Amino acid sequence: MTHEIVMAGFGGQGVMAIGKIIAEAGLKEGKNVSWLPSYGPEMRGGTASCNVIVSADPVGSPIVTGATEAIVLNRPSLDKFEKDVVPGGMLFINSSLIDKKSTRDDIKVYYVPANDIANELGNGKIANMVMLGAYIAATNAVSEDTIMEIVTEMFQGKKASVIPLNKEALAKGAECVK
Amino acid sequence: MAKELWKGNEAIAEAAIKAGCKFFFGYPITPQNEIPEYMAMRMPQIEGAAFVQAESEVAAINMVYGGAGSGARVMTSSSSPGISLKQEGITYIAGAELPCVIVNIVRGGPGLGGIQPAQSDYFQATKGGGHGDYRLLVLAPSSVQEAVDLTQEAFDMADQYRNPVMIMGDGMIGQMMEPVEFTDVPKRNLPEKTWATTGTKGKREHNVINSLFIDPAACEKHNIHLFEKYAEMEKNEVRVEEYNMDGAEIVFVAYGTTARIVKNAIATLGKEGIKAGLIRPITLWPYPSKTVEAAAAKANVKAFLTVEMSMGQMVEDVRLAVNGAKPVHFYGRTGGMVPTPAAIVAEAKKVLGGAK
Numbered sequence: 001m002t003h004e005i006v007m008a009g010f011g012g013q014g015v016m017a018i019g020k021i022i023a024e025a026g027l028k029e030g031k032n033v034s035w036l037p038s039y040g041p042e043m044r045g046g047t048a049s050c051n052v053i054v055s056a057d058p059v060g061s062p063i064v065t066g067a068t069e070a071i072v073l074n075r076p077s078l079d080k081f082e083k084d085v086v087p088g089g090m091l092f093i094n095s096s097l098i099d100k101k102s103t104r105d106d107i108k109v110y111y112v113p114a115n116d117i118a119n120e121l122g123n124g125k126i127a128n129m130v131m132l133g134a135y136i137a138a139t140n141a142v143s144e145d146t147i148m149e150i151v152t153e154m155f156q157g158k159k160a161s162v163i164p165l166n167k168e169a170l171a172k173g174a175e176c177v178k
Numbered sequence: 179m180a181k182e183l184w185k186g187n188e189a190i191a192e193a194a195i196k197a198g199c200k201f202f203f204g205y206p207i208t209p210q211n212e213i214p215e216y217m218a219m220r221m222p223q224i225e226g227a228a229f230v231q232a233e234s235e236v237a238a239i240n241m242v243y244g245g246a247g248s249g250a251r252v253m254t255s256s257s258s259p260g261i262s263l264k265q266e267g268i269t270y271i272a273g274a275e276l277p278c279v280i281v282n283i284v285r286g287g288p289g290l291g292g293i294q295p296a297q298s299d300y301f302q303a304t305k306g307g308g309h310g311d312y313r314l315l316v317l318a319p320s321s322v323q324e325a326v327d328l329t330q331e332a333f334d335m336a337d338q339y340r341n342p343v344m345i346m347g348d349g350m351i352g353q354m355m356e357p358v359e360f361t362d363v364p365k366r367n368l369p370e371k372t373w374a375t376t377g378t379k380g381k382r383e384h385n386v387i388n389s390l391f392i393d394p395a396a397c398e399k400h401n402i403h404l405f406e407k408y409a410e411m412e413k414n415e416v417r418v419e420e421y422n423m424d425g426a427e428i429v430f431v432a433y434g435t436t437a438r439i440v441k442n443a444i445a446t447l448g449k450e451g452i453k454a455g456l457i458r459p460i461t462l463w464p465y466p467s468k469t470v471e472a473a474a475a476k477a478n479v480k481a482f483l484t485v486e487m488s489m490g491q492m493v494e495d496v497r498l499a500v501n502g503a504k505p506v507h508f509y510g511r512t513g514g515m516v517p518t519p520a521a522i523v524a525e526a527k528k529v530l531g532g533a534k
Contacts, residue, residue, distance in 0.1 A: 020355070027357050035183070035355040039209060040293060060442040062354050062435070065518050094467055 002057065003141040004064040006081050008049035009073025009094070013050075014128030018071070019050040021132065024150045025142035026054035028074055034062040056143050069139060071119045071131050073114070075100065092135055094127065110134055112176045118169065133173025144170060181357040186322045186347065187212035189358050190281060193329035194253050195220055199279070200227045201252045203241035205234055205260060209349040210283035213255040215396060219377050225497040235260040239267030239280075246276035247387045249374030249507030251333050255281035257349075258299050259290055261307075268342055269308025275373075275404075279329070280314075281345045283352040286514035294514025295349030297434060300491035303346050304463040311401050313408045315343040315415060316462040317431030318433040322356035324460075327363055331475075334366040337416065339407055340373075346462060348487065350435040350516075411464055416464035419458040422448075426455030429473050431496045433459045433484040436517065440485055443522035453478075454526060464490070470499035481529050482506045485522055487515075 005022065011014045019035055026033040036051040051064040066086040072078045073094040085091050087106040096115030112134045114127035136144050143157045184192070191213045194202070202221060204214035214231060221229035232238035238254050245252035256264060261282045271278060284299045286292040303316045315335055319325035325347060332343040374386050391397035420435075422444055423429070432440045437458040447454045457473060459466050473479055481504055484493040493508045500506050509525040511517045 020183070023355060027181060033183070033357060035352065036507075039349070039353050059356075060445070061519060062350060062356075063439070063516060063518075065520065093278055146302040167396055 002053065002167060003068050003139065003140070004066065005054070005069045005071065005135075006064050006067040006084060007052070007073075008077035008081055009128075011046050011048045013048075013073045015048055015071070015073060015126070016050050018128045018132045018135075019052045021133075021147060021150050021154075022052050022054065022142060025146040028146050028149065029142055031056060031142075032059050033088065034059045034064040047074075047080075049077065049081070049121045059162040069135065069141075071135055072098065073131065074098065075129065078102070084110035089140075090138060092131055092138070094131060095129070108138075110138060110177050112173060114173070117172045117176075121165060121168055122171065123165060126165060129166050129169035130173035130176075133170035134177045135172070137174035138177040144174070181359045183262065183355045184326075184358040185212060185321055185355045186325055186350075187283065187352040188216045189322050190255070190329050190345065190347075190352075191216040191220065191521070193326040193360070194279065194333070195224065195227075197330040197333040198251045199253045200224075200250045201230070201241075201245040202228075202491045203230050203232050203238040203245070203254050204254070205232050205238050205256065206354065207257045207260045209285060209295075209352050210255050210257045210281065211350070213281060213283075235263035236267065239264035239271075242280075243267055243271050243274070243276065246271060246278045247274070247335045247375050249278075249371040249376060251279075251337075253279040253281065254282070255322065257283045257293075258287050258296070259297065261302070264481070265302075265308040268314070269310050269312060270389050271342050272308070272312035272314065272404075273310065273400075274387050275340040276342075276387065277333075277340050278342050279332045279336055279345065280342055281329075282483035284346060284348045286512065292514040293349065295435065295516060296351075296487045296512060296514055297348055297436065298488035298491065298512055299346070300462065300486070300488060303344055304465070304495075308440050312404060313341070313411070313463055315339070315341060315411060315464075316346055318346050318460060318462050320434050320437050320460075322351065322354065323358050325351055326358050326360060328367060334363075334368065337371070338366055339411060341411075346434070348434055349514075367432050379488065394403045415461055416466050416468075417460035418469045419456075419460060420469065421456040421458065422453075423473065423480050426453050427478055427480045428452070428454045428520075428530055429479050429482050430454060430485055430526075431470065431482060431492070432454045432456065433462060433492065436485055436487055439517055439519055440522060442519035443526065446519060446523050447526060449474065452526070452530065457504070459492075465495050465499070467495070467499040468526045470496055471501070471503075474500040474503040479504060483526055483529050484508050485517060485525075486510045487517070488512050
């Protein structure tokens with residue numbers, strides 16, 4: 001199966017980072033992957049998004065026009081990308097910051113209070129990993145074990161202390177979709 | 179080495195270093211900034227190598243001219259408006275027959291245009307850009323891996339022909355991340371750089387690097403010599419990918435990232451029972467005219483559809499190669515807009531409807 005994923009949020013929410021983690025994990029599992037960021041003159045608080053493709057087949061266009069899944073961390077991203085999910089696809093909404101419900105009835109929608117969970121874990125910055133945990137549990141696009149391998153590689157030396165927190169965030173996110 | 183995820187711009191920079199690039203001269207411009215950024219980090223780690231952020235694009239290309247003259251492997255990179263500024267230097271370097279690699283991560287134009295991906299510098303890259311009769315070898319990668327392989331080989335090509343080589347990507351190639359494996363590309367058997375201005379040490383006649391031929395007969399002779407060299411390039415260096423061409427009734431011609439989008443369209447058309455193929459030029463100059471001409475002669479091919487992120491530039495070379503044998507159509511988006519597979523599918527159906 002080919003996962004064509006759009007993830008979007010405010011700059012600083014870590015959407016580029018979770019996109020990279022998914023792509024790295026896909027590569028580690030021997031799949032074909034691409035990661036394409038939106039780029040442009042944005043400032044802090046502006047919107048950021050990226051397109052990630054994970055597939056058994058070679059990746060054609062790196063641009064996602066019909067998303068099998070979308071992960072949205074703020075309201076403008078929901079407004080922009082909700083329509084891009086293909087029928088039967090999945091939409092992951094950060095319900096801590098987005099009070100609006102999806103209007104789509106032909107897709108599966110998951111509401112994940114990512115910022116609330118992150119704050120409960122003691123670090124608001126980790127909301128992106130909560131969303132990632134929900135995404136992985138619902139799709140199995142890559143395995144959670146591979147995600148943890150990548151996270152472990154990312155945080156080495158002194159930074160290794162944040163690995164358990166990341167693991168917890170992934171697990172809490174996963175609980176939201178079960 | 180295992181595959182790693184690399185951003186296109188950084189991968190191109192690392193590939194250049196692996197190919198022995200010793201001097202990089204640049205000036206910032208989006209969407210290629212990661213190339214000078216990466217070079218600024220890496221070059222100081224390499225013995226005898228240097229990164230210079232020049233005061234302008236014009237200065238950067240003239241530093242390339244000087245560095246190349248010393249026989250070193252040199253590179254510069256920029257994006258469309260910056261490449262326009264470099265054109266004077268490029269024609270001087272071509273005239274003086276010096277090897278160098280120039281990267282253009284193309285964005286929308288004309289003028290300052292925008293910063294999103296485009297392919298509207300095709301004319302500039304393949305038909306001149308600067309003044310006078312000269313050619314660049316122009317390589318158009320369609321993936322980050324291909325960008326890496328072509329960048330490494332570009333330095334050998336430049337040295338073999340003593341000619342500037344351009345890597346022409348677009349904003350997507352520069353910005354996206356894909357799996358890359360740095361393999362050793364086959365090294366060419368290259369002549370010694372006896373022409374380089376390295377100091378005579380009192381032991382030989384001094385070398386002269388110049389593009390000035392004030393005597394018209396000498397200037398013509400120089401041009402004829404250059405064109406003998408370009409003929410060699412046309413004989414040896416043409417590269418093209420043919421995809422799904424067996425029995426194709428419509429043939430797409432597209433390069434770079436646009437060719438990947440076309441491949442998605444071909445898959446969709448295939449599911450609907452329409453056989454579509456793709457000719458993807460990897461060298462934009464020399465152009466794979468013979469491949470296009472051969473496809474035009476096939477009975478199953480009803481029409482050509484050239485797809486570009488421009489208002490229609492490469493389509494002129496397709497028309498020259500097809501030479502009236504079959505209809506040649508064009509579909510393009512420009513200014514930073516990227517064609518969608520669905521739009522390409524719709525265009526192909528329109529063309530076939532008209533061709534029957």
